[in-house]
Amino acid sequence: MRRPSVRSVIALGAGAAALLIAVRVAADYSDSRSDLYHRAAEITGGDPHRGEAMFIQYGCGGCHNVIGVRRATGLVGPPLDGVALRAIIAGRLANRPANLQKWIRDPQQVSPGTAMPDLDVGEEDARDISAFLYTRN
Secondary structure, eight states, X not given: OOOOOHHHHHHHHHHHHHHHHHHHHHHHHHHHHHHHHHHHHHHHSSOHHHHHHHHHHTTGGGTOBOTTOTTOBOOSSOOOTTGXXXXXXXXXXXXXXXXXXXXXXXXXXXXXXXXXXXXXXXXXXHHHHHHHHTTOO
C-alpha cells in the first residue's frame, strides 16, 4: 500500500481547516442573525419574520429595495437596508420604533404630500414590519 504524499496530506489538512472555518463562520452568522432578530422583536414589540411577509404583502418592495427580499427591487423610495443604523426616518423623525411605526401607518400625517402612500397598515402589521426593517443592517 502506498503512503500518501506530503503534498496530499497538506492539501487534505487545508481542506479540513477550510471546512471547519466555513462551519464556524456560518454558525457565528446564524447566531448573530438570531440575536439581531431577537433584539428587533424586543425593541419593537413585533415579529421580524412575520414583518418580512407583511412587507411583501403590502407591496413595499414596489418602491423600496431590500437586498435578499423577493419583489423588493423598487427605486422610488430609499433602499431600506441599514435603516436601523440611520438617525432620521422620513427626513423628519428620530429613528425610534414608535416613530418608524407611525411613519409606516400614516406617512401623510408625518410628511404631507410625501410619495409614501397610506397603505392602511394596522398597528400589529406596523410593529412587525418595523421589527423586520430593524434586522436589515
